Amino acid sequence: MAYNDHAADAHDHDAHDHKPHGWRRWVYATNHKDIGTMYLVFAGISFFIGGSMAMLIRLELFKPGMQFLDPQFFNSMTTMHALEMIFGAVMPAWTGLANWMIPMQVGAPDMALPRLNNFSFWILPFAFTLLLATLFVPGGGPAGGWTMYPPLMLQGGAGFPMTIFAIHMMGISSILGAINVVVTIMNLRAPGMTLLRMPLFVWTWLITAYLLIAVMPVLAGAVTMLLTDHFFGTTFFTAAGGGDPVMFQHIFWFFGHPEVYILILPAFGIVSEIIPTFSRKPLFGYEAMVYATASIAFLSFIVWAHHMFTVGMPLAGQLFFMLSTMLIAIPTGVKVFNWTATMYKGSLSFEPPMLFALSFLFLFTIGGLSGLMLAIVPADYQYQDTYFVVAHFHYVLVPGAVFAIMGGIYYWLPKWTGNMYDQTLAKWHFWLSTIFVNVLFFPQHFLGLAGMPRRIPDYAVQFTDWNQVSSIGGFAFGLSQFLFPYIIWKCVRGGVRIGNRAWEGAHGLEWELPSPPPFHSWTEPPSLALIQRGAAH
Amino acid sequence: MMRKILSQSAAVAALGMSLLPAAHADSGWGLLNMTQGVTAMSRQIYGLHMLMFWLCVGIAVVVFGVMFYSIFTFRKSKGAVPDTTLVHSTTVEIIWTILPIAILVATAVPAATTLIKTEDLRNSQLTIRATGFQWGWNYEYLNSGVNFFSRLDRASDAARQLGSGIDVTTVPHYLLNVDKPLVVPVGTKVRMLLTANDVIHSWWVPAFGVKKDAIPGFVNEAWFDIDADKPGLYRGNCAELCGRDHGFMPIVVDARSPEDFKAWLAAEQTAEHPPAADASAPAASAPSN
Numbered sequence: 031m032a033y034n035d036h037a038a039d040a041h042d043h044d045a046h047d048h049k050p051h052g053w054r055r056w057v058y059a060t061n062h063k064d065i066g067t068m069y070l071v072f073a074g075i076s077f078f079i080g081g082s083m084a085m086l087i088r089l090e091l092f093k094p095g096m097q098f099l100d101p102q103f104f105n106s107m108t109t110m111h112a113l114e115m116i117f118g119a120v121m122p123a124w125t126g127l128a129n130w131m132i133p134m135q136v137g138a139p140d141m142a143l144p145r146l147n148n149f150s151f152w153i154l155p156f157a158f159t160l161l162l163a164t165l166f167v168p169g170g171g172p173a174g175g176w177t178m179y180p181p182l183m184l185q186g187g188a189g190f191p192m193t194i195f196a197i198h199m200m201g202i203s204s205i206l207g208a209i210n211v212v213v214t215i216m217n218l219r220a221p222g223m224t225l226l227r228m229p230l231f232v233w234t235w236l237i238t239a240y241l242l243i244a245v246m247p248v249l250a251g252a253v254t255m256l257l258t259d260h261f262f263g264t265t266f267f268t269a270a271g272g273g274d275p276v277m278f279q280h281i282f283w284f285f286g287h288p289e290v291y292i293l294i295l296p297a298f299g300i301v302s303e304i305i306p307t308f309s310r311k312p313l314f315g316y317e318a319m320v321y322a323t324a325s326i327a328f329l330s331f332i333v334w335a336h337h338m339f340t341v342g343m344p345l346a347g348q349l350f351f352m353l354s355t356m357l358i359a360i361p362t363g364v365k366v367f368n369w370t371a372t373m374y375k376g377s378l379s380f381e382p383p384m385l386f387a388l389s390f391l392f393l394f395t396i397g398g399l400s401g402l403m404l405a406i407v408p409a410d411y412q413y414q415d416t417y418f419v420v421a422h423f424h425y426v427l428v429p430g431a432v433f434a435i436m437g438g439i440y441y442w443l444p445k446w447t448g449n450m451y452d453q454t455l456a457k458w459h460f461w462l463s464t465i466f467v468n469v470l471f472f473p474q475h476f477l478g479l480a481g482m483p484r485r486i487p488d489y490a491v492q493f494t495d496w497n498q499v500s501s502i503g504g505f506a507f508g509l510s511q512f513l514f515p516y517i518i519w520k521c522v523r524g525g526v527r528i529g530n531r532a533w534e535g536a537h538g539l540e541w542e543l544p545s546p547p548p549f550h551s552w553t554e555p556p557s558l559a560l561i562q563r564g565a566a567h
Numbered sequence: 568m569m570r571k572i573l574s575q576s577a578a579v580a581a582l583g584m585s586l587l588p589a590a591h592a593d594s595g596w597g598l599l600n601m602t603q604g605v606t607a608m609s610r611q612i613y614g615l616h617m618l619m620f621w622l623c624v625g626i627a628v629v630v631f632g633v634m635f636y637s638i639f640t641f642r643k644s645k646g647a648v649p650d651t652t653l654v655h656s657t658t659v660e661i662i663w664t665i666l667p668i669a670i671l672v673a674t675a676v677p678a679a680t681t682l683i684k685t686e687d688l689r690n691s692q693l694t695i696r697a698t699g700f701q702w703g704w705n706y707e708y709l710n711s712g713v714n715f716f717s718r719l720d721r722a723s724d725a726a727r728q729l730g731s732g733i734d735v736t737t738v739p740h741y742l743l744n745v746d747k748p749l750v751v752p753v754g755t756k757v758r759m760l761l762t763a764n765d766v767i768h769s770w771w772v773p774a775f776g777v778k779k780d781a782i783p784g785f786v787n788e789a790w791f792d793i794d795a796d797k798p799g800l801y802r803g804n805c806a807e808l809c810g811r812d813h814g815f816m817p818i819v820v821d822a823r824s825p826e827d828f829k830a831w832l833a834a835e836q837t838a839e840h841p842p843a844a845d846a847s848a849p850a851a852s853a854p855s856n
Contacts, residue, residue, distance in 0.1 A: 094742075095735040096727055102811040175808045181783060182766040182810055269784020275767060276782060309641075311649040318660050340769060340806075341780045342787035345686045349679055356671045360664060366630060367663045373637040375650040388638070395630060399623035406674070408681040409616045411778045412601055415769060415806040480598035481773045483804045486814030488727055490742045491735060495595040 049549065057152075060144035061549060062129045063446070065151050069126030070439070072154055074515060076118030077432075079162070081508055083111040088470075088504035094491045104487035105173035106165065112176035113193075116293065117200045118158050120427070123435045124296045125150075125207045128235050131442065132211060134540040135229050137220025137561065139550040142213040150206035157199035164189030164196075175485060177286070178253065180267040180278050184260050191261070194253045201246040208242035211235055220539075220555035226317065227565035229538050231438075233320050234299030237327045241288045241295075244331075249285040252278060276341050283334035291330045294426060295323060297394075297434030298365060301387045303538070304441050305369050308384035309376030310535035315368040322361035322368075329358050339410045348407050355405040362398055366391070381533065382456035386437030389429055389464045397425030400475070415485075418478025424471045429464070436463075436514065443518065444532035448546040449525030455517050462510035469503025538564040602773050605797040605822075609776030611681050622674065685776075688788050691758035695749070699761070699768030699781035699805065702812035706749050709760075713835045719815045720744040727815060743802040748819035752828035754795030761787040769807035772820055778806055798822045 050058050059065050086107050090099045099107070129147065133140055141147050164171040169187015172178070183190070215236050219228070228236075255266040256278070265271025267278045298319075306313045313319065335343060335351040343351075369391055378384070400422040404410050413419060436459075444450050473496040478484075482493045489497065531541045542560050543551060603613045641647040698705040703718035719727075723742050726733040735741045751757050761770050761781040771778040775791040793801075805816035823831065 095731070095733075096729045098729075100729060101814065105808070105811065105813070173811075179767060179808075182808065185766070185810065269782075275784070309649065310643070311651050312654045314653065315655055315660055317655075340778050341782065342785070345683065348682060348686075352678060352682070353675060356675060359671060360667050363667045364660070364664060370630065370633050370637065371653075371659070373634065373641065375647075375653050376637070376641050377643040377647040377649040378638060378641050379643045388634075391634065392631060395627065399627060402623060403616070403619045406615060406619055406678045408612045408678065408685055408776070409619060411685070412612060412616065412773060412776060414778055415771075415808075476599045479601045481602070481803075483771070483806050483814075485808040486804075488742060488814050490740070492595060492598055496598065 066129030073123035080114030088501040092501040106171035138218035153203040161196040208239035211239040222558040230302035231299035234295040245285040252281040287334040288330040300438040304387040311376040314371035322364040325361040383441035393429030416478035417474040421474035451521035459513040466507035604774040612776040696760040699763035702816040748821040752825040753793040771806040772803035774801040
């Protein structure tokens with residue numbers, strides 16, 4: 031088709047592509063890319079808000095003795111930091127990436143349910159405004175930990191019902207987002223895009239979406255019971271009325287353990303995209319990767335009580351949860367081995383996305399190994415609720431989930447903008463992040479083993495040295511993160527133009543589209559040849 | 568067999584630790600690892616911890632070794648050509664599934680054996696009930712009438728206030744000292760009954776390898792048996808977030824010889840139930856003076 035032939039049609043075509051401009055483009059957004067962008071911006075803002083709370087925590091813990099914060103405010107900082115980072119930063123970042131990439135990767139024009147998509151995003155700013163507003167009401171923000179264990183949580187002030195309402199809204203948003211992902215993947219795949227040709231990011235997100243739909247209602251139920259215990263005289267979790275405070279923990283962790291896989295499975299997907307690209311070699315053991323992801327998702331439902339080995343469970347229960355937890359090491363090991371085998375006999379280059387993926391590979395493995403140690407119940411009696419646990423889950427969540435998100439953004443940003451970003455600056459961002467994340471979290475292993483409990487605003491003086499190292503690492507890590515929005519902003523504003531395929535070794539349908547891609551990604555389904563070229567595994 | 572493995576791994580651990588930079592083991596930079604503790608159980612837990620630690624180090628060395636080898640060998644900048652046919656191997660997948668299963672089974676056995684022992688509460692010789700509250704502990708020696716509260720000591724409490732102006736490094740055992748410690752005999756199987764009267768707390772003394780939640784409305788059990796030759800003061804903390812002053816809720820255990828303990832208990836009984844002052848009930852056991 032020559033352009034001239036369609037000069038007359040061009041206007042119609044434009045009309046078809048018509049989108050509102052200015053603020054209406056965002057408030058009324060139904061386009062998957064616009065909504066994906068909003069999710070990512072929202073996640074970035076939450077990352078800095080949650081991060082500034084972490085900075086306050088590390089500031090108070092720089093020295094023994096209370097210097098800056100009231101202990102109650104300190105507790106609300108640890109609680110809010112977790113809620114901001116989990117529900118405000120990591121989960122919306124994954125949904126943002128899903129919005130941007132899934133339609134492009136499966137050969138669809140958009141997400142299946144665009145208006146629902148708009149709604150599920152716009153719930154979030156209200157939910158988090160409400161959550162942050164608790165800091166300014168009598169009694170302050172929630173201070174019982176993000177795990178919200180009763181009876182402590184029931185002692186909350188005016189912020190208590192606000193927190194619960196905020197969590198309900200976040201849960202609704204997540205469920206709607208997950209439904210959209212499932213429907214898009216199930217119904218909008220291009221002809222020929224069979225399930226076992228889908229990119230692993232799509233696969234891991236499909237499984238994540240099912241986990242979300244399964245467990246977010248469980249969380250909603252748990253917090254609703256807290257609410258009725260507090261306001262309507264029920265005694266679900268109050269022993270004096272025949273209830274059971276430990277039951278909350280069982281319900282919470284039945285949500286909470288799949289939740290940690292909700293945070294990490296899409297990371298597995300992204301790393302499975304990046305490593306083959308920069309190894310110039312297809313993913314090793316594609317099907318094994320899919321089955322391992324599904325196994326991890328299944329196991330995530332039967333290991334919850336390993337978070338509560340010290341509550342006094344029967345011996346048989348402790349044995350069961352120890353053994354089922356150890357089983358998770360097997361599919362996780364399969365994934366790590368397959369990524370390693372992908373690099374073996376490849377042709378590696380080290381652009382920023384690959385650097386972040388490699389950092390993920392090493393540091394997530396460290397977090398996985400400390401997780402294996404935590405599974406051993408008698409040893410867990412010594413680890414439980416110490417900084418060893420803090421080190422463990424930050425290793426899997428920061429250089430795990432967060433680095434994978436950053437790697438994913440560095441991987442696809444040229445596709446989204448059509449411009450290559452400043453790779454030198456991005457490498458600075460990578461090295462500063464990787465070095466200081468270890469300075470920040472590695473000493474916390476020592477602190478925990480030496481006996482420092484978690485969630486304390488002050489500590490015995492023998493813990494001073496490693497806490498200072500950790501705090502210095504924290505401040506440096508925090509400062510380094512300002513490079514990230516700067517690099518993105520600079521790239522959005524301009525840069526070296528790139529073609530369809532931003533990276534030499536990249537495969538997949540998104541790289542067959544122009545950079546930046548058209549407003550409606552695949553208005554016509556991609557051909558079978560394109561699909562097969564993308565799914566070269 | 569298992570005990571041998573555990574003691575060996577503890578020995579290996581000690582060797583490994585000795586290679587680390589020399590430092591005082593009980594302060595600052597030298598605080599790198601779990602304490603071996605002063606009970607047979609805490610040493611067994613330590614052995615298990617070190618077994619898992621070295622296993623993880625071994626796995627990490629192998630896996631990271633292959634990763635680093637690949638990263639340094641198969642570089643495009645060194646002219647590496649990708650072998651794009653190397654994408655699947657059922658044999659390899661089976662090997663790296665079976666091998667971890669074997670390792671896990673091998674570690675599950677000592678873990679389960681130790682766990683079963685921690686749950687064996689038979690033949691205890693002394694029972695103490697600890698009740699957590701916001702923020703301290705109440706200890707009751709069952710059937711003896713001795714019952715007292717144990718809270719953060721005054722010196723720590725004064726120093727820990729926001730803007731107290733007190734240099735906390737000058738406070739002895741800052742945040743790890745109480746006004747009245749729990750006193751127990753060494754060489755005795757002591758059973759702890761743990762509960763709470765407001766929110767959930769957790770009773771943790773690292774040197775005993777004991778951490779158990781104290782939950783309102785429920786009674787949990789735990790036990791320890793301190794080595795007969797290791798009387799002394801052992802310190803721990805509440806390990807479950809319990810509100811504003813969770814970080815200021817230490818546990819101190821004063822382990823004494825059984826004779827000293829008996830004398831202490833008798834003195835406590837006298838102090839708590841002083842002999843009646845009126846002449847109609849002269850206390851036979853009251854010391855005359």
